[in-house]
Amino acid sequence: MTAVEAMDLNKTGVLGDFDIARVFPGGGYNFAFGSAGILPQTGKAYGTTFGLDQQIIMFRDALKDCYLNTPQNISEEIVHCLMKATFVIAVGTNNYIESTIRPHLYNIHPNSTFDFAYALIQLLRKHLEDLYTWGARKFLLFQIGPLDKYPVHSVMNSTADEIIQQITTFNTELQSMADELSDDLPDSFFYIVKTYLIINELIESNNEMPDKNNDTDPCCEVKNGTLLCAPNGQFCEDTTTYMFWDALHLTEPAHSYLAKRYCDEKSVCSSSTIAFSYASAHSRPRPTYLAHCLILLLTLLYFPPRL
Template structure:
């Protein structure tokens, strides 16, 4: 069933010039189709919404987008396609996902899904306040506006069908665990903070459920201690992964998975896929050659140690072969990195949702 995905990934792995612009389309079960993809969360899912808000966390200038639609910087935090782009493609919806705040977004684009995510956002309200990102609560308000726009574009019944047959993706917690938890230490220990974040996730997906969404995907936290930026700031002199940050991510992921299972039993009409982002991510870092990567501890942009967002710009050089780098900047994956991750998780996602 995943032959087209696997073949495309293998082609990218063994062909150094390939930047993995496509991972193919997965074959969904009979009589199943996805009408739209709806993405909420942080920069891993931001398709350019931060272009339209007063935030310094933007990716709408070179060299971002170096390999996207002819080298166009769109606000995606990568050199090319992001996780939402690959996900919306393999689900057979469309080629890439647009940001909701794009003022020229088409009615057709609205009908097939958009991203509400914002670089720097998080589940903890403190996170968005400190980064000037779009809070998750405001992303929910944007989703309500989206539903009203859908109803104006198509009739109410058609709009409801689009929402019911959509897949909503929540990818957050990265900024919370690295940025906000240190600021919350006087209030929470690691366990209490992880429980707090998990409760916020459950509240968020319940709001989505109330608004008509029935299929939801929740990404776990990645191994944040292995992000190049975190290696530089919190790792040892050899820039090895920061164990404390990774242990926190693992604790949160364990609690989140357990609580999502309990939540789903209370809402049998819904399907919620917990996606383990941590282990596929760490597996690539520990076995880079298997996936065609030479560099997994530094980023492609600049010196490889500290450039992210505005520090990755047209004045900073990029690596000579982007297909050999897992990371594009200090916190975000290269296009090839994103494609490999989707190839690793897509089977679990489909099995959980359909």
């Protein structure tokens, strides 16, 4: 089972074909940029990367014909569409990984665990408020997972205890922000996917992945300190036996469980979805499935509500 099947969502389309009227019945759109994050400088070391702020601008520009360039001119049909859609946002992981690997690239150094988390959350809050201004009402926010148990831990310049403290602080602040925004923004709804808890449970138990026998190594060959699969590298024969695809991302069976576990508890998964998470390792928008949204970290996917 893929995450799309678990969440009952359709496949996304491509950015170049974006047409709000035509896509109302279903489907979605992906504004993904791999290695991006909450801070605009995140991922720049790998080349051109559009952060969450630029992804929102692209989404806004894609709707400008319907909006007539201002939220005040939005049509009732578009208002209805966006109010029923769900914006999925899974960000923050890249910020913590890169801040330990390349701290010199950051204007904000994570010298204080709380200060760094607070800075990230405050910027994320501004982005969410911007989306709200343009019609978004339902948000699905993903916590950061237990990076201390991911293969990427080996290249992070932090101990397991330090990573746990950093992630716990961010996830706690994420929940507080969601609670505050729910009170401050009329008719808004914020849902939190407890990624940290769910993935920890999956790593510690084989009940949901009975064939899993490797919780520490990536399925694919990762070389030279990179996080992704090496070109022409070796791959495992059966992803059901592995928890991790590469140094950072889960395998499809693990993603399917993450989606299923949340959807079993929340009715939000039956909604059509707009997703901000990094669903692609590519440098430009491309077709994707929500399963990919759960794999990586920072993307805008657009799934209009079904009529």
